[in-house]
Amino acid sequence: MGSSIAEAGGFAPARVTTDVGDILDYGPAIPDYLDDVYWCYYVKPWAIKLYERPWLVNLILWGWYHGLSDAAVEAMGPSLTGKSVQIACAYGGLTNQLAERVPEGSQLDVVDVVEGQLRNMRSKLPAGARVRALRMDSSDLKVPDATYDRALLFFLLHEMPRDVRTATLKEAMRVVKPGGKIVLIEFAPCAFWHPLKYLWHLPLRVLEPFAHDIWTRPMEHWLPECYHGKKIKKTFYFGRFYQRVEIEV
Ligand SMILES: C[S@@+](CC[C@H](N)C(=O)[O-])C[C@H]1O[C@@H](n2cnc3c(N)ncnc32)[C@H](O)[C@@H]1O
Numbered sequence: 642m643g644s645s646i647a648e649a650g651g652f653a654p655a656r657v658t659t660d661v662g663d664i665l666d667y668g669p670a671i672p673d674y675l676d677d678v679y680w681c682y683y684v685k686p687w688a689i690k691l692y693e694r695p696w697l698v699n700l701i702l703w704g705w706y707h708g709l710s711d712a713a714v715e716a717m718g719p720s721l722t723g724k725s726v727q728i729a730c731a732y733g734g735l736t737n738q739l740a741e742r743v744p745e746g747s748q749l750d751v752v753d754v755v756e757g758q759l760r761n762m763r764s765k766l767p768a769g770a771r772v773r774a775l776r777m778d779s780s781d782l783k784v785p786d787a788t789y790d791r792a793l794l795f796f797l798l799h800e801m802p803r804d805v806r807t808a809t810l811k812e813a814m815r816v817v818k819p820g821g822k823i824v825l826i827e828f829a830p831c832a833f834w835h836p837l838k839y840l841w842h843l844p845l846r847v848l849e850p851f852a853h854d855i856w857t858r859p860m861e862h863w864l865p866e867c868y869h870g871k872k873i874k875k876t877f878y879f880g881r882f883y884q885r886v887e888i889e890v
Contacts (some may be wrong), residue, residue: 646796651796652667652783652784653783654666654667654668654775654776654783654877655667663762663773664756664759664760664774664775664776665773665774665775665776666756666776667684667775667776667777667779667783668731668776669754669777669781670778671684671754671755672730672754672778672805674800674801674802674805674851675755677756678723678800678850678851679800683755683758684755684757684770685885686757689757689758690763692732692735693732693761693802694729694732695707695732695733695758696732697732697869698732698733698859699733701835702861702883703841703879703882704727705878705883708878709795709826709878709883709885710731710733710734710735710738710795711738712826712864712876712878712885713735713793713795713824713826713885714739714742715740715889716793716822716824716845716885717739717742717791717793717822717824718791718822719789720742720744720882721739721742721743721744721748721749721790721850722744722745722790723747723789723790723794724747724748724749724750724788724789724790725739725743725747725748725749725750725754725789725790725791725792725797726749726750726751726788726791726792726816727749727750727751727752727787727792727793727794727795728752728779728792728793728794728797728809728813729752729753729758729779729794729795730751730753730755730758730759730761730762731795731796731886732769734736734765735795736749736751736762736765736766736772737767737770737863739793740766740767740770743770743771743772745771747771748771748773749751749771749772749773750773750774750775750784750789751772751773751774751775751776752775752776752777752779752782753774753775753776754776754777754778754779755776756776759774759775759776759842760835762774775850775867779794779805779809779812779813780798780805780808780809780812782809782815782816784816785816786815786816786819787815787816787817787818787819788790788816788818789816789817789818789821790817790821790822790824791817791819791821791822791824792813792816792820792821792822792823792824793823793824793826794809794813794823794824794826795826796826796828797809797810797878798810798825798827798829798863799827799828799849799851799852799854799855799856800849800851800852800856801851802851803851803854803863806851806854806863807863807865810863810864810865810868811865811867814865814867814868814890815836817890820866820889820890821890822887822888822890823887823890824885824886824887824888825860825885825886825888826883826884826885827855827860827883827884827886828852828855828856828883828884829855829877829881829882829883829884830854830855830856830857830858830859831880831881831882832881833857834879835880835881836837837882842856842862860873860875860884861873864888871888871889871890872888872889873886873887873888873889874886
């Protein structure tokens with residue numbers, strides 16, 4: 642795995658776990674909000690087992706898991722040449738879908754702060770997939786500037802406190818090359834008439850305490866200054882309940 646570490650740009654991981662395929666571990670602490678709010682979705686091993694069911698994720702997303710995964714993959718491009726990064730694991734088959742589009746000589750990095758998530762992601766990949774697993778905090782990526790051609794953040798931002806969200810968006814902008822692309826899949830500020838605005842947002846407000854931001858303001862509002870003036874394309878789904886945001890870096 643020496644060459645991969647060198648490719649990471651001289652930032653050496655603290656540890657390399659190899660029993661499920663390499664995980665380059667840069668040793669970040671688990672952020673407080675994950676431990677306090679999301680431990681029962683993403684951190685505990687039983688939770689990872691429980692939610693690793695595409696039908697369940699699909700149910701939680703009101704039948705939109707596959708449509709939104711496809712929208713994410715489509716925006717990333719038909720062939721993921723060069724280097725791509727998926728910032729945070731997702732349940733279901735999203736990484737496998739992306740991995741299918743990585744040609745020989747190219748590479749997909751998947752970053753997550755929870756080792757169990759990276760192990761789970763790895764366990765679903767076919768042998769020989771051109772994917773690296775990096776245990777890092779998205780708000781402090783241990784890779785050099787302009788490393789990647791494209792980055793994907795799939796339903797990550799609404800689960801973050803504002804300061805972590807801003808730092809994560811800044812890091813995404815830093816590590817993607819000029820001319821590259823950042824793709825965000827998220828909830829959207831939905832129309833007043835959407836029934837789920839009342840049926841779903843109310844209970845979800847308890848389970849997802851940071852999501853209110855994303856439901857109430859356009860994405861531009863949460864983009865740090867380094868995004869100002871960038872070309873942004875938005876596509877809405879399910880009566881503006883979800884959005885795909887494509888940003889040219
Ligand atoms: C992408 S989000 C939500 C995905 C969506 N609910 C799904 O699974 O389809 C969940 C992931 O983000 C990771 N995560 C949260 N905060 C992070 C951070 N600061 N750095 C890296 N990964 C993080 C969690 O460990 C979890 O694996």
